[in-house]
Amino acid sequence: MMEFINFYLIPGITLGSIYALGAVGVSMIFGILRFAHFAHGDLMTTGAYIALMLVWVLGVSPLVAMPIAMAGTAIVALLLDRLFYRPLRELPTIYTVIASFGVALILRSLIQVLWGTEAHVYSPGFQKPLIFFDSLRIASRHIQIISTTLAIAVALHFFLKHSRLGRSMRAVSDDPELARIAGIRTERVIAFTWITGACLAAMAGIFVGLDTDVHTNLGWNMLLPMFAAALLGGIGKPMGAIAGGLIIGIAEELVSYPVLGVSLLSPSYKSAVAFIIMLVLLIFRPQGLFKGRLLQ
């Protein structure tokens, strides 16, 4: 039982938390700007590398570097919107989707030019896990990742439900033209969507770096499970994306748990789980668990 919790459930919740942070941005951008942002994974990578630079230059811990990395990633996202996405806003969204592919390649190539293609770690060496009740082993980085995601989920819920800007974001997500008619400044809402999405993406990228290592494909590799999580929760439903991320992360880890000595899937195939969930969902419940927008 403890093996299941220590080696499958806790890593699953950790991975799910990372997916959740990234999926919130994907879901919000899809809900408000109406396009699948394929460069979102590379925004995660950008955040992870800005933190890496601060760790190298200032010698601070990645968690201390996190707020600056989040701010830097938000500025990058706002610039990308200004340069590439805003000029395409009035055109069919397929133009913006294709542009986001291009932006993903630009970001990754820039990162490779600036930091090289080899993988890095924030802090070398083995970190001993904390042990509770003699047998529950949990790494401190896992506690940090899970607790931060929980705090973000609670804060996001209150922000979207009770703040003026949060309600405006939900209104624009429901109907951008009606929102404009109601006097909501949609460009301000769009800017805040980029800021929130980019900050959470940077956070997710740094958490991946903390949990494994920092490499240039870090975010790109996460894109499929993040989209699957956003779909599972319901497009345009950030709280759904958090639930979706956790479900996919946990599912990916649990499928390799041996039941009666046999694993359902070899761990090397676990990334297929997100793909399978996404396909099943698109066929049987395209609006997701939280009744999000249907993909068109």
Add this chain to the structure above:
Amino acid sequence: MNTPVLVIENLTAGYGTTAIVHDVNVTLQEREIAVIVGPNGAGKSTLLKAVFGLNNCFSGDILYRGSSILKTGTANLVPMGISAVPQSGNVFPSLSVTENLEIGTYARAPKNKAHTMARILSLFPDLKDKLKQDAGELSGGQRQMLAIARALMSEPQLLLLDEPTAGLSPAFLEIIFDLILEIRSTGLSILMVEQNARQALRIADTGYVLVNGENAYTGSGTELLANDEVRRSFLGGQARLKSKQSDSDSP
């Protein structure tokens, strides 16, 4: 004479590069109800959307209290005191009724929000029991009421209504027309596009009949209802259309 609340002056407008309305003129005086009627495709909704900056204006002007609002931008009209209720998709379905009403105050906050909310809910008592319900779960008539209530939350001076009775049952139709009269009595000026021409002209101070995107007839509501030509070519036409529909419905 006082400056009219709204003047649409020789306006040609449409979508993309296609003009739908041509050289249209409309004048709305203080505390008046002006109604635009006409057959389907006459350009009524296009005209209203042009006032709210939602399509392209090719020539002419739109003046609000004497100043042009052609380049003001949709989101800037609410702070000026102009509110609009589109024909469909006029509520935020995933937001609760209260949240929809709150949204109405963001661009132009009333002096006393609680007082305004109470006053508006007294106009729309059906919404009182549904404040926590998502707007998407309301009936068509309740949605229409919520949409008008949301537009009134900013305490506008000019209200634009695009077919407020579209798709509603006859019972709701009467309620909505009574409400419009009641709203006018609070001091608002109302420009309304309406398919139910007879009922709409009954409450109109001024009526405009639009045909093929052009002004065909203008007069007081009573004058237009009494005008034989209008009755024959438009109101009668509507009756003929209705009878055709019932013919095709019959087995």
